[in-house]
Amino acid sequence: MSYRISLLTLILTGLLSVASQAGIVLSPPVQEIDIHRGRASTFTYSASNNGDETETVQFKIMNMDITVDGRPYATDTTYDRGCADWITIEPAEVVLEPLKSTTITGTIDVPRDAEGSYYAMLIVSVNQEEIKMDEGGAGFVVQNQVGVVLMATTKTARSQAILYPDTLMIYPDGEQAERTQNVFGTGASWEIVLPIRNEGNAHTKAKGDLSLWSSAGVRLETVPLVSGQGYILPGRTRNFRAKGSGSLTNGYYVMSFNLRTDEGRTI
Template identity: 25%
Template sequence: MLKKTVLFLGIILSIICVFITDRAEAAMLRIDKPKVRLSIAPGNTRTGSINVENVSDAPVEVKAYLEDWFYLPPFDGTKEFKPARSLALSCANWITFVPAEFTVPPYGRQSVNFTVTVPKDAKGGHYAVMFFESPMGKQKQTEGVVVNVVGRIGALFYIEPEGAINKLCVLSNLAIGRPTTDSPLGISADFLNEGDVDITAKATYYIMDAQGIVYARGEFNDLFTLPGDKGRFSSEWKENIPQGKYDIVLTLELGERDSLVREALLTVDANGEISYVGDLK
């Protein structure tokens, strides 16, 4: 009787132990729209489709479902996923789609049709992800437990109620200096998304004198933010800058032809050290 009970429990474990990986290449699936960004007037509806392609020589069973997501610090694009409708900025309730389950033949494709309906009172950006999940086989674990491994690939949804968004950001806490005399010149600033829509910010800088001669220029790391997120731009300049007074100009590209330009005064002393950094204006 004990042996039968153990065997029965082992069968249950082999059924319910599932490991999910987000590695798209392992799932043998490919989609034509990894991002779906739509601007829809409140109260209106938009339809579309996502093509799911099987790049393998065997049929693949696929299950489609929605989840929520948000960016993780340091806001380099890394995301965390949560159950659908669990986050304040979720648009999972706005999305319907068919089919939810299907089989894609070898080297074939399947269209998944979706409908997005924006509520009449919607304001600000809302987000979700449509995952396409497929089995990747089984892996035998210790103590006789077999783990079912599935892979998934996702299409990110960015939905904006047309005419009801506020894109706003703040750049502050500019810092320029060298940790040691032999270190590159470090340049950094805080970025805060104060609006109600996502912002992907790409930033550059240049340092010039009063005659307009540029002594340094470079790029910062990209930042990926949702409303309320705060990240930090960082860059380095390895060359020396002569003694004198300069302007540093920071230009942020915020997408959709939106940009932000801020500048500050700085002074380099006779030793090549930054002796003064003004506020960004």
């Protein structure tokens, strides 16, 4: 797909750590499983205490959502692709000695009408500490938490990602972006941001490249078009980025991109 754009003055707009401060590590950070409608499936995670103190560790499942830049976060909101209500975890709490590990087993009970992909996060909480503010007992609780991602997909003919590109944006890149509203003729490199929306019911992974051409048809540069691990969740938009290395003068340019999914589809 190609964009033809006149580039003059631009207006600037303002995975996952798995180790807590207490030394508790969950793995794998991202787990993808196949599920079947109307049936139960199981999955496991490993929790290790890499610290030097014994820790009381609590586990819980929450729904997951994701930002346009690919940062997953736990939420109680009703994202229609959350599956926390389908899942039970055993054990819910363990005491982990230094350099010891344990296995957490989850069971997901899939509804008969499930279709596509669903998401949750396993959250581990450690080091709960109550801090008193005054002698009357007022205070607050401090707790370290860390989460890992579960992605569950029903493998049916109707489970698919349907991707659409949104409006392409271009920005100055790096320190130069803080000092100018025009990326062209300044010596600044450039960055393309291409939002991709998934209108399907299943996630996919994608990556590709973007080429910049002059108005005379000369290819100036081809750069990777990526976004972290490349996951695009259903009903969500993911920003893919491409960074150029050279500055551009005022003028007309053509940008073409090629984005490929893990299933072999291109847009």
